[in-house]
Amino acid sequence: MKNMVFLIMLIICPAEMFGDDKTAIYNAYISNDLQSWKTVIDRLQMQEEKSNEKLLALVNYQYGYIGWCIGKENDEEAETYIAIARGNLAVLEKSYYNMSMVNTYKSALYGYEIGLSMVRAPFIGPKSMRCAEQALKLDPANPFACMQMGYIQYYMPSIFGGSVSEAIRYFLKAKSGMERDRNALSHDWNYLHLLTLIAQAYADSGDMVLARSYYETLLKIEPRFLWIKDELYPQLSKQFEN
Numbered sequence: 001m002k003n004m005v006f007l008i009m010l011i012i013c014p015a016e017m018f019g020d021d022k023t024a025i026y027n028a029y030i031s032n033d034l035q036s037w038k039t040v041i042d043r044l045q046m047q048e049e050k051s052n053e054k055l056l057a058l059v060n061y062q063y064g065y066i067g068w069c070i071g072k073e074n075d076e077e078a079e080t081y082i083a084i085a086r087g088n089l090a091v092l093e094k095s096y097y098n099m100s101m102v103n104t105y106k107s108a109l110y111g112y113e114i115g116l117s118m119v120r121a122p123f124i125g126p127k128s129m130r131c132a133e134q135a136l137k138l139d140p141a142n143p144f145a146c147m148q149m150g151y152i153q154y155y156m157p158s159i160f161g162g163s164v165s166e167a168i169r170y171f172l173k174a175k176s177g178m179e180r181d182r183n184a185l186s187h188d189w190n191y192l193h194l195l196t197l198i199a200q201a202y203a204d205s206g207d208m209v210l211a212r213s214y215y216e217t218l219l220k221i222e223p224r225f226l227w228i229k230d231e232l233y234p235q236l237s238k239q240f241e242n
Contacts, residue, residue: 020188025061029189030225034072037065044086052097059088059105064189065111075116082112100139104148107131111151128152143177146170154201163204165187173200190221196232203236212236 018157028037041061044050050058061231069078092102110128114121118119132152135145150170156162177200178184178191184189199214215233218225 026187100135100142103131103135104145143174146175
C-alpha cells in the first residue's frame with residue numbers, strides 16, 4: 001500500500017525561502033522532528049507583517065506539518081492547520097500573487113481533505129484536478145504544479161484514469177524544473193522529498209533498481225535523512241535479499 005501520508009505531504013514551495021527558517025524546517029524534516037517544525041510555523045503565523053513572498057513560503061511549511069499530522073493520525077490538528085493555510089491562501093489570492101502557486105496549493109489542500117476522509121473523494125477530487133490544471137495553465141513550467149498533477153495521477157484509481165507511469169513523468173518534469181536553479185536546492189526539504197517520491201513511485205511500478213538508485217543518491221546528498229536511512233532504504237534492501 002502506498003505511503004499516502006508522506007507522499008501527499010505537499011512538496012510545493014516558492015523557490016525563495018528564508019534563511020534560518022528554511023534551514024530549521026529542513027533539519028526538522030530530515031530528523032523527523034515534528035515539534036520543531038510546528039514551532040517555526042506558529043512563530044511565523046503570529047507575525048503581523050508578512051510579505052506575499054514570505055506568506056507563500058509559510059504555506060509550504062504548513063502543508064508539510066499537515067502531512068505529518070495525518071501521518072501521526074492527529075486528524076484534528078491537521079484540520080486546524082488546513083483552515084489556517086487556506087486563510088493564508090485567501091490573502092494571496094486577493095492580491096493575485098503568484099496564482100499558479102496559489103492554485104497548486106488549493107489543489108493540494110483538497111488532496112489532504114481526501115486523505116482525511118476518502119468519502120470526500122467524489123466531491124473534492126474534481127476540484128483538486130481543476131485547480132492543478134489551472135496552475136499548469138497559468139505557468140506550464142511550474143515544477144510544483146507538475147508535482148501536484150503527478151500526485152493526482154498517483155492516487156487516482158486506474159479505473160478513473162490514474163497512472164503510476166504518468167505520475168512518474170510529471171515527477172521527473174518537476175525534478176528537471178527544480179534543478180534549473182541548483183543554488184535554491186540547498187537545505188530544501190522539498191527537493192529531498194521529491195527524490196523520495198520518485199524512488200517510491202519507481203518501487204511501486206516494480207523498478208526496484210531505479211528505486212534503490214534514488215535512495216542511494218538521497219543518502220549521498222543527506223546522510224542524516226532518517227526516513228531514508230532507517231526506514232525506506234532498509235525496507236527496499238530486504239526485497240533484494242529475498
